[in-house]
Amino acid sequence: MEHYNMNLTLKVWRQRNSKDTGHFDTFQVKDISSEMSFLEMFDVLNEQLVSEGKEPIAFDHDCREGICGMCSMVIDGQPHGPWGQTTTCQLHMRHYKDGDTITVEPFRANAFPVIKDLVVDRTSFDRIIQAGGYISVNTGNAVDANSLPIEKHDADEAFAAAACIGCGACVAACPNASAMLFTSAKVSHLALLPQGDPERKTRVVNMVEQLDKEGFGGCTNIGACEAECPKGISIENIARLNREYVGAMLDGGSKNTI
Amino acid sequence: MTLNSKIPSGDLNAKWETYKSTCKLVNPANKRHLDVIVIGTGLAGASAAASLGEMGYKVKTFCFQDSPRRAHSIAAQGGINAAKNYQNDGDSTYRLFYDTIKGGDYRAREANVHRLAEVSANIIDQCVAQGVPFAREYGGLLSNRSFGGVQVQRTFYAAGQTGQQLLIGAYQALERQVALGNVTQYSRHEMLEVVKIDGKARGIIARNLVTGELERHFGHAVLLCTGGYGNVFYLSTNAMGSNVTAAWKAHKKGAHFGNPCYTQIHPTCIPVSGDHQSKLTLMSESLRNDGRIWVPKAKGDDRKANDIPEEERDYYLERRYPAFGNLVPRDVASRAAKERCDAGYGVGASKQAVYLDYSSAIIRYGKSEANKLGINNPSDAQVKELGKGVVEAKYGNLFEMYEKITGENPYEVPMRIYPAVHYTMGGLWVDYELMTSVEGLYALGEANFSDHGANRLGASALMQGLADGYFVIPYTLGNYLADEIRTKAIPTDHEAFVEAEKSVNDRITKLLSIKGKESVESFHKRLGKIMWNKCGMARNEQGLKEAITEIQALRKEFWENVFVPGSADEYNPELDKAGRVADFLELGELMCIDALNRNESCGGHFREEYQTEEGEAMRQDDKYMYVAAWKYNGESNFELEKEDLNYDVVKPTQRSYK
Ligand SMILES: Cc1cc2nc3c(=O)[nH]c(=O)nc-3n(C[C@H](O)[C@H](O)[C@H](O)COP(=O)(O)OP(=O)(O)OC[C@H]3O[C@@H](n4cnc5c(N)ncnc54)[C@H](O)[C@@H]3O)c2cc1C
Ligand code: SF4
Numbered sequence: 001m002e003h004y005n006m007n008l009t010l011k012v013w014r015q016r017n018s019k020d021t022g023h024f025d026t027f028q029v030k031d032i033s034s035e036m037s038f039l040e041m042f043d044v045l046n047e048q049l050v051s052e053g054k055e056p057i058a059f060d061h062d063c064r065e066g067i068c069g070m071c072s073m074v075i076d077g078q079p080h081g082p083w084g085q086t087t088t089c090q091l092h093m094r095h096y097k098d099g100d101t102i103t104v105e106p107f108r109a110n111a112f113p114v115i116k117d118l119v120v121d122r123t124s125f126d127r128i129i130q131a132g133g134y135i136s137v138n139t140g141n142a143v144d145a146n147s148l149p150i151e152k153h154d155a156d157e158a159f160a161a162a163a164c165i166g167c168g169a170c171v172a173a174c175p176n177a178s179a180m181l182f183t184s185a186k187v188s189h190l191a192l193l194p195q196g197d198p199e200r201k202t203r204v205v206n207m208v209e210q211l212d213k214e215g216f217g218g219c220t221n222i223g224a225c226e227a228e229c230p231k232g233i234s235i236e237n238i239a240r241l242n243r244e245y246v247g248a249m250l251d252g253g254s255k256n257t258i
Numbered sequence: 259m260t261l262n263s264k265i266p267s268g269d270l271n272a273k274w275e276t277y278k279s280t281c282k283l284v285n286p287a288n289k290r291h292l293d294v295i296v297i298g299t300g301l302a303g304a305s306a307a308a309s310l311g312e313m314g315y316k317v318k319t320f321c322f323q324d325s326p327r328r329a330h331s332i333a334a335q336g337g338i339n340a341a342k343n344y345q346n347d348g349d350s351t352y353r354l355f356y357d358t359i360k361g362g363d364y365r366a367r368e369a370n371v372h373r374l375a376e377v378s379a380n381i382i383d384q385c386v387a388q389g390v391p392f393a394r395e396y397g398g399l400l401s402n403r404s405f406g407g408v409q410v411q412r413t414f415y416a417a418g419q420t421g422q423q424l425l426i427g428a429y430q431a432l433e434r435q436v437a438l439g440n441v442t443q444y445s446r447h448e449m450l451e452v453v454k455i456d457g458k459a460r461g462i463i464a465r466n467l468v469t470g471e472l473e474r475h476f477g478h479a480v481l482l483c484t485g486g487y488g489n490v491f492y493l494s495t496n497a498m499g500s501n502v503t504a505a506w507k508a509h510k511k512g513a514h515f516g517n518p519c520y521t522q523i524h525p526t527c528i529p530v531s532g533d534h535q536s537k538l539t540l541m542s543e544s545l546r547n548d549g550r551i552w553v554p555k556a557k558g559d560d561r562k563a564n565d566i567p568e569e570e571r572d573y574y575l576e577r578r579y580p581a582f583g584n585l586v587p588r589d590v591a592s593r594a595a596k597e598r599c600d601a602g603y604g605v606g607a608s609k610q611a612v613y614l615d616y617s618s619a620i621i622r623y624g625k626s627e628a629n630k631l632g633i634n635n636p637s638d639a640q641v642k643e644l645g646k647g648v649v650e651a652k653y654g655n656l657f658e659m660y661e662k663i664t665g666e667n668p669y670e671v672p673m674r675i676y677p678a679v680h681y682t683m684g685g686l687w688v689d690y691e692l693m694t695s696v697e698g699l700y701a702l703g704e705a706n707f708s709d710h711g712a713n714r715l716g717a718s719a720l721m722q723g724l725a726d727g728y729f730v731i732p733y734t735l736g737n738y739l740a741d742e743i744r745t746k747a748i749p750t751d752h753e754a755f756v757e758a759e760k761s762v763n764d765r766i767t768k769l770l771s772i773k774g775k776e777s778v779e780s781f782h783k784r785l786g787k788i789m790w791n792k793c794g795m796a797r798n799e800q801g802l803k804e805a806i807t808e809i810q811a812l813r814k815e816f817w818e819n820v821f822v823p824g825s826a827d828e829y830n831p832e833l834d835k836a837g838r839v840a841d842f843l844e845l846g847e848l849m850c851i852d853a854l855n856r857n858e859s860c861g862g863h864f865r866e867e868y869q870t871e872e873g874e875a876m877r878q879d880d881k882y883m884y885v886a887a888w889k890y891n892g893e894s895n896f897e898l899e900k901e902d903l904n905y906d907v908v909k910p911t912q913r914s915y916k
């Protein structure tokens with residue numbers, strides 16, 4: 001692969017903390033290699049800021065392999081940037097050319113308050129899982145794994161839903177800031193497996209209730225979430241969640257204790 | 259000798275069973291009054307915290323990421339081992355035990371490894387019950403694949419995302435306990451000190467990374483599940499935040515550090531592309547199932563890979579190790595790659611790479627697929643298309659990752675790979691009960707020196723982390739806490755807490771007040787270069803001695819010239835990183851000291867002075883059949899204590915994969 005260097009202009013959201021109103025700052029970065037990842041480009045910028053005695057830009061990241069779900073930038077208006085099914089950390093600079101201007105913002109949603117600069121608080125996702133995104137089985141209670149054959153097709157579909165990395169790009173992409181894709185991915189993962197069956201009704205009702213409590217918007221089937229999801233989580237999952245939900249409500253809703 | 263490994267007496271087969279049926283228990287009413295602190299929520303921490311919460315203990319968990327689900331365990335790709343023998347290929351508890359001992363080059367404890375093999379099957383059962391979607395066959399039963407260093411298929415997997423699925427399973431179990439009120443979860447918190455009272459671990463000082471506030475937390479016991487320290491090399495396959503800080507603080511508070519020099523260099527990673535590189539990406543070992551590794555037979559051959567004819571390729575692993583071929587253990591495969599590149603046969607722009615080639619696997623799978631579909635005389639193009647489909651189903655996400663990073667299509671051209679730092683077998687020394695040499699302080703998962711000896715076999719870290727958390731600590735912790743039921747929660751205004759908090763605060767103030775000229779990142783990179791060049795894949799006496807002096811000098815420079823921007827009372831990632839790099843600068847020195855002490859080659863520790871004529875590692879069993887457990891006596895002052903290893907069942911021999 002041929003590589004090249006480029007100079008870029010970056011417009012980056014700066015915000016001291018959740019109370020600050022925030023603003024864009026503009027930076028120039030030079031000699032960025034096309035082989036760098038987008039976050040390595042940010043490393044270069046931050047090193048530059050530190051060498052000038054300034055504060056670097058705070059951003060979330062950890063694995064840099066597209067699996068932990070920590071990285072979370074809106075790049076030129078798109079959560080995780082221009083590449084389809086790619087997290088911010090896996091976007092590479094060969095997408096850009098010399099002279100480009102790139103705008104970078106945090107994932108925005110009422111339920112994701114900004115902590116600093118590009119870092120937001122996504123603990124609402126943990127609480128949605130706490131509301132029912134699990135199978136109640138204590139350690140030591142399990143039977144032999146192969147005593148419960150599961151059709152390959154179902155197992156594969158459950159896996160596809162379970163591949164969600166909990167990044168929140170679906171929320172950032174949605175005009176309503178709905179977390180329906182994330183929630184439906186978990187509901188589907190567990191509803192598709194026989195192990196998840198006993199709790200499927202209370203699970204969906206409690207998780208949806210928590211979704212509302214956290215201040216996420218409602219789903220109006222726009223589909224922006226699926227388009228921006230780095231893991232290709234299908235919007236079919238939302239349809240499944242709705243079916244599960246309606247089924248559970250017809251059954252008298254949930255009076256769940258965990 | 260202060261170290262007591264507490265290995266139960268009796269037959270190897272019976273030790274764990276006997277332990278479980280004779281250890282002390284804590285009754286449910288008392289459990290409610292016992293506080294347990296769990297640092298880290300990776301596989302080890304999440305599984306431990308969930309299980310202990312279920313049992314009724316009052317648990318607090320801490321992690322530095324924004325959610326437990328983001329722990330580095332999430333990135334594990336290839337799979338998890340278990341002695342299920344579902345493939346009917348002769349697997350058994352004994353064989354898993356034996357493979358792990360041999361794979362570790364006879365530097366692990368027999369009793370621990372046997373226990374690991376015993377509980378391995380329960381792990382798979384537990385995970386399936388939680389809804390972990392492992393790969394399955396058409397008949398609905400679980401699928402297995404092979405991994406390096408073994409001749410059976412015992413690895414369970416979920417595409418190339420096994421760690422993710424296992425961690426999500428443990429995370430969900432943990433969140434359930436949070437919902438039930440049995441566990442309190444602290445995210446974006448970093449533990450920065452262990453609090454000891456009367457010789458026992460009684461709590462921690464943690465920093466709220468959002469507000470910068472220091473917090474005191476009491477616990478009747480403290481569990482460190484804080485992962486490995488591969489990032490001491492700067493470049494590694496570990497997540498950016500992985501660090502040694504928690505383990506290092508424990509070490510400085512009296513916990514011995516076991517075998518710090520045992521580092522695993524993984525043979526198949528995407529090579530370094532330039533100075534900007536911030537981390538290295540693993541290409542799972544599972545790829546060696548089907549991929550073939552080669553370099554050109556001619557030195558400095560500059561042709562494109564696909565232009566080099568078959569007879570001019572050197573499949574050096576198949577040539578040197580016909581019995582295991584491309585599936586030799588990691589240390590062996592890594593050294594062989596280095597040997598070829600050092601000898602001038604490397605490929606790619608940097609010449610520091612070898613090929614991992616899928617072309618023959620694609621054709622092999624394509625033909626069998628055509629057969630299945632009843633296509634007679636398929637065209638070459640058809641075979642290739644069908645074969646690609648099979649490979650995609652097995653390894654699609656890894657191939658995609660490779661393409662995103664390098665811009666090259668691995669279905670068409672062989673991948674370029676090179677070894678990279680991946681895992682640390684060394685860690686806090688623990689006894690059979692996973693207790694460190696500080697009473698009440700435990701270490702689980704990659705953070706302990708554990709079960710892998712001098713080299714870990716693929717798919718064994720996930721197994722060990724979950725074994726420790728789900729199936730070992732629930733028993734061994736009870737054995738300790740049974741004697742603590744009369745200990746009332748100690749108020750955190752106790753002087754030990756005050757002192758510990760002060761020392762943390764002083765250090766933060768110091769880091770911020772240096773206001774030097776060089777960034778934390780730059781110091782980290784410089785340390786990494788020293789470690790990689792002198793304490794990496796090959797080590798020698800002179801290099802290690804130089805490294806020790808260089809690290810000491812670098813550490814001095816750090817404390818005089820580092821620049822940490824921002825303040826202590828806000829979200830400040832540079833400050834977090836500064837503390838971690840400061841600890842790496844101390845650990846690096848100990849790793850070199852340990853490597854210098856160990857005048858032999860074993861597993862991942864390769865001393866150039868000790869090799870056979872064919873370049874294989876040469877152990878010195880008469881002198882070094884021990885765990886090197888280092889005690890901290892002050893800066894640059896470490897004292898060696900030895901735990902002798904006894905092999906009652908397996909007879910150590912020269913490891914051979916030929
Ligand atoms: C790319 C990659 C692929 C791998 N693939 C496999 C595989 O296929 N099979 C296999 O068996 N193994 C694999 N491994 C190894 C395996 O993933 C790890 O060894 C294992 O997951 C470690 O788990 P752990 O629970 O010990 O620690 P981790 O998952 O690293 O968790 C550490 C936890 O500690 C917390 N922590 C650390 N320090 C502090 C502190 N000071 N204060 C508060 N919290 C702290 C972190 O927040 C985190 O929650 C792979 C490793 C890598 C790098
Ligand atoms: S559904 Fe997709 S976008 Fe939403 S959290 Fe999961 S992985 Fe991220």
Ligand code: FES
Pocket residue numbers: 060061062063064065066067068069070071087088089090
């Ligand atoms: S940093 Fe982990 S997904 Fe991007």
